[in-house]
Each structure stands twice: as structure tokens, then as C-alpha cells.
Amino acid sequence: MVFILMFDKIHSLEDEIRFSLFKFKVPRHPRPAWDFQYVIHRVQEDHAYGFKGRLIWKKFVSPEDCLNEYRHWQETLPNNGTAKDQK
Secondary structure (H helix, E strand, O other): OEEEEEEOOOEOOOEEEEEEEEEEOOOOOOEEEEEEEEEEOOOOOOOOOOOOEEEEEEOOOOHHHHHHHHHHHHHHOHHHHOHHHHO
């Protein structure tokens, strides 16, 4: 199986997506947990913030298939997923 977590942007002067991995130490059954944070650097009143994301859970085919999933999704975003849409 493959778990694909996609975002339309990662980092800008205004905001960023940060990834985290937590290693829970449970005897004989380690359980890593992946997470992300959406960080806004300088919050301004009456200003909209946000991002678009997509999660895929499916049978793993190949690394190329994973890239094709992202490319296909990126093509469906307004302005091909550029941050201009976020304001």
C-alpha cells in the first residue's frame, strides 16, 4: 500500500507546511506517527489563509505512479496549483 499526502504549496514568506515524525516506543510493535503543521508567520486581521491538500491510500504500483497521481492532481488545481490562488 502507499500513503500519499499532497499539498498545493510547501513554503512561502507568508506560510509553510512542516512535517513531523513521532516514534512511539511500544515494545515489539513500534508505531510511527506522521503529522504536519500549517504555520502562518505573521497573522493579519481580515486576511484569508489556507492550502489545498489531497490524501491517497491505494495499492502501491511504482514510484512513477505516485508522481503521476501528484501531476494529475496538480493539473486540476486553478492556475496549476500556484500560491496566487491562496489570497
